[in-house]
Amino acid sequence: MYSQNSAISNNAQISVLTCGSGDQLYSTFGHSAIRVWDPLTRTDKVYNYGIFDFNAPNFYLNFVKGKLLFKVNKQDFSRFLYEYQYEKRWVKEQVLNLNTKQKQQLYNYLEKNVKPENRDYLYDYLYNNCATKIIEVLNTSIGKDITFKENHIEKNFTFRELLDQKLSTNTWASFGIDLALGSKIDKKATVLQHTFLPDYVWSQLNNSTIKNAPLVLSNRTILKEHKKVTSINFLATPMFWSFLFLIFVLFITYTDYKNQLWSRWIDIFLLFTTGIVGFILSLLWFATDHTATANNFNLLWALPFNLVALFLLPKKKNNNTKLHKYSIILLVFLLAVPIVQIIGIQKFHPVFIPILLSLATRYVFIWQKTK
Numbered sequence: 001m002y003s004q005n006s007a008i009s010n011n012a013q014i015s016v017l018t019c020g021s022g023d024q025l026y027s028t029f030g031h032s033a034i035r036v037w038d039p040l041t042r043t044d045k046v047y048n049y050g051i052f053d054f055n056a057p058n059f060y061l062n063f064v065k066g067k068l069l070f071k072v073n074k075q076d077f078s079r080f081l082y083e084y085q086y087e088k089r090w091v092k093e094q095v096l097n098l099n100t101k102q103k104q105q106l107y108n109y110l111e112k113n114v115k116p117e118n119r120d121y122l123y124d125y126l127y128n129n130c131a132t133k134i135i136e137v138l139n140t141s142i143g144k145d146i147t148f149k150e151n152h153i154e155k156n157f158t159f160r161e162l163l164d165q166k167l168s169t170n171t172w173a174s175f176g177i178d179l180a181l182g183s184k185i186d187k188k189a190t191v192l193q194h195t196f197l198p199d200y201v202w203s204q205l206n207n208s209t210i211k212n213a214p215l216v217l218s219n220r221t222i223l224k225e226h227k228k229v230t231s232i233n234f235l236a237t238p239m240f241w242s243f244l245f246l247i248f249v250l251f252i253t254y255t256d257y258k259n260q261l262w263s264r265w266i267d268i269f270l271l272f273t274t275g276i277v278g279f280i281l282s283l284l285w286f287a288t289d290h291t292a293t294a295n296n297f298n299l300l301w302a303l304p305f306n307l308v309a310l311f312l313l314p315k316k317k318n319n320n321t322k323l324h325k326y327s328i329i330l331l332v333f334l335l336a337v338p339i340v341q342i343i344g345i346q347k348f349h350p351v352f353i354p355i356l357l358s359l360a361t362r363y364v365f366i367w368q369k370t371k
Contacts, residue, residue, distance in 0.1 A: 008107050010100050012038035016134055017046065017080075018202045020090040020225060021166065025173050027089075029166050030198035032131040035077055035093065036107060044077040047110045050130035052123070067289055070123040072133075074114045081222065090225040094205050097217040102142045102210070109141035126159055126185065126292055131198045134205075145210050150191040152207035159185035159292070160347055162197055168232070169350065175238040178349035179277075180284060182296030186346050238351045246354035246361075253361050262369055264313055267362055274359070275307035297346045300333045301356055314370075324370035330363045 284293035
């Protein structure tokens with residue numbers, strides 16, 4: 001039986017799909033979507049808020065500036081499922097405990113949202129992504145009937161800790177994320193803010209009610225998890241290369257000290273590299289709309305001013321008052337890094353330790369040489 005002016009029948013089911021991690025970085029954190037299945041109208045559609053278009057005008061520029069538009073797309077469930085089956089990623093389903101009116105309200109909202117004039121939204125990987133959209137859609141369409149309880153999480157994690165749950169520490173992805181993202185992700189996330197990760201959408205819905213009844217009517221696994229055997233080649237990890245570089249710097253510095261030399265080329269490399277990194281981090285902080293790249297204390301060791309300091313390096317004579325004073329500033333900033341970590345302002349990646357020791361070694365050498 002159909003309700004009046006309805007596009008779906010009373011027998012329709014609306015469910016939330018939670019999908020496992022993929023091999024690519026953008027799929028590491030999983031995915032969430034909404035499924036509408038109606039046996040009477042033979043409708044089986046998935047509303048997917050994780051769609052982006054590489055061919056969109058200025059795609060990469062908008063991504064860098066933090067102005068990337070994502071969109072909601074409606075597709076056949078069979079096609080959606082095939083993609084995850086092909087990638088060997090698990091898919092779980094939570095059927096929502098909705099009455100006819102609530103189903104209609106939710107369905108109407110999805111259909112309105114998927115229209116070309118409404119489907120785009122400004123993406124933010126912490127506050128406005130495919131997973132957070134699930135809670136937003138439920139809140140907007142039938143939120144007055146839903147209670148999102150908060151007693152299913154024993155400990156509130158920071159955003160960085162939540163990201164680390166999906167990343168192996170000794171990987172370039174983890175290293176890059178900790179380098180680019182600032183102290184804003186080191187604050188504790190609220191229970192609902194945990195739902196920027198699909199796994200937490202799943203647990204949140206299981207701990208929510210609708211008019212004092214469980215919000216989730218039933219759970220089931222559609223595609224089972226495939227156990228992946230991932231072997232990490234330590235020789236290709238950032239920790240290996242950072243320690244190798246530290247050993248190299250210590251050897252060069254020892255040779256310089258013993259033979260009364262100054263291998264200026266390695267200092268040029270360090271100042272140039274940290275200067276470029278600092279310049280990029282400054283742009284991510286001040287010149288983009290990315291919320292997570294602000295207040296980045298990696299700028300304590302990756303200073304953009306190091307690009308200017310290159311011109312202070314003497315070619316022959318060692319007496320350089322400006323460079324001597326600047327080396328003291330660099331050492332003070334390096335000393336501030338562990339203090340920032342201990343206080344809890346920002347967490348730094350373990351790979352930074354040998355990098356910081358390499359910088360400290362050469363800065364002390366420069367200070368001694370320019371006294």
